[in-house]
Amino acid sequence: MNDPVFSQGSVLGRFGVVVHGGAGNVRPERRALHIEGCRRAARAGLAVLRDGGSATDAVEHAVRALEDDPIFNAGTGACLTADGIVEHDASIMEGHDLRAGAVCSLRGFANPVLIARAALDDGRHVLYAAEGAARFAAERGFVPVGDAALVTEAAREALAAAREGTGPTGWAGGTVGAVARDASGLLAAATSTGGTVNKRAGRVGDSPLIGAGTYADDEAGAVSTTGHGEGMIRLCVARSAVEAMRARVSADEALRRTIEHLRERVGSVGGAIAIDRNGRYGFARSTATMSWAAAWEEGEDAGI
Ligand code: ASP
Numbered sequence: 001m002n003d004p005v006f007s008q009g010s011v012l013g014r015f016g017v018v019v020h021g022g023a024g025n026v027r028p029e030r031r032a033l034h035i036e037g038c039r040r041a042a043r044a045g046l047a048v049l050r051d052g053g054s055a056t057d058a059v060e061h062a063v064r065a066l067e068d069d070p071i072f073n074a075g076t077g078a079c080l081t082a083d084g085i086v087e088h089d090a091s092i093m094e095g096h097d098l099r100a101g102a103v104c105s106l107r108g109f110a111n112p113v114l115i116a117r118a119a120l121d122d123g124r125h126v127l128y129a130a131e132g133a134a135r136f137a138a139e140r141g142f143v144p145v146g147d148a149a150l151v152t153e154a155a156r157e158a159l160a161a162a163r164e165g166t167g168p169t170g171w172a173g174g175t176v177g178a179v180a181r182d183a184s185g186l187l188a189a190a191t192s193t194g195g196t197v198n199k200r201a202g203r204v205g206d207s208p209l210i211g212a213g214t215y216a217d218d219e220a221g222a223v224s225t226t227g228h229g230e231g232m233i234r235l236c237v238a239r240s241a242v243e244a245m246r247a248r249v250s251a252d253e254a255l256r257r258t259i260e261h262l263r264e265r266v267g268s269v270g271g272a273i274a275i276d277r278n279g280r281y282g283f284a285r286s287t288a289t290m291s292w293a294a295a296w297e298e299g300e301d302a303g304i
Contacts, residue, residue, distance in 0.1 A: 009252025009282030016296030017045030017180040023227040023271035024173025025288040038293035041065040046295040055180040055188035063113040066176035073174025077152040078194025080159040086150040088112040089208035095187035095216035103133040104208040108144040162198040177224025179275045189222040205229025211239040221245035227270015252282025
């Protein structure tokens with residue numbers, strides 16, 4: 001709780017993607033895996049931009065890659081509820097006309113971010129919950145894989161440890177997110193998670209909530225958050241950071257201020273990534289780790 005906020009920023013240029021693999025305290029021997037997973041996802045997003053895809057397509061692909069990597073708390077390998085099942089939350093937002101899509105408490109699908117994207121494209125509603133979200137997904141042609149296919153041994157162990165009170169303090173790390181800018185100046189953000197280990201049935205965190213876990217506005221910036229969802233919701237962290245960027249605060253400084261405020265005002269820890277309208281990116285965390293990677297036209301960088 002007393003860790004200082006660590007933040008860093010750099011310039012990404014005309015187009016690029018930044019991803020995170022969750023705020024938490026990843027064990028030292030697993031850190032390289034987290035960084036590698038983030039690198040792969042950022043490259044997947046960049047490949048989409050290189051092929052002429054939009055920032056929205058890029059964050060969708062980057063987050064999908066992270067959902068498919070079982071070490072992250074999203075898609076396959078997401079953490080388990082108190083009932084021992086996966087309930088996914090995910091959202092995506094496009095910064096041109098502020099279109100957004102999201103799902104929460106969704107069971108049985110491998111890639112919730114794709115269903116959130118379908119909601120964005122459909123345009124009628126922003127957020128679908130539980131059975132309604134599953135029905136929407138099925139109507140859009142997504143095939144459920146079932147509850148069991150999403151559960152990994154590591155997730156079972158984490159739930160057992162949480163029930164016994166022997167789990168790690170804070171988060172194990174693993175919620176995922178991405179922000180991107182394409183050459184046209186479009187900004188987008190997406191976030192996906194299983195939420196928190198041993199959460200009560202029906203608990204919804206910040207990740208599917210536009211303004212708390214995800215926000216994108218071409219006139220300001222794009223943000224994806226991770227950490228203590230209850231605090232993120234109360235402070236609308238993603239939107240707050242975007243508003244700071246609108247006031248011409250740099251991406252890393254906007255996040256540093258917001259994550260510090262989160263700790264000071266409601267005692268919550270977490271982290272976030274951002275990209276601003278000028279192609280400057282940044283991240284901040286008040287947890288011990290938050291894996292991240294950035295990929296742009298001429299290079300890439302990553303860390304934890
Ligand atoms: N923010 C997520 C939630 O509260 C958890 C996380 O980022 O690790 O659902």
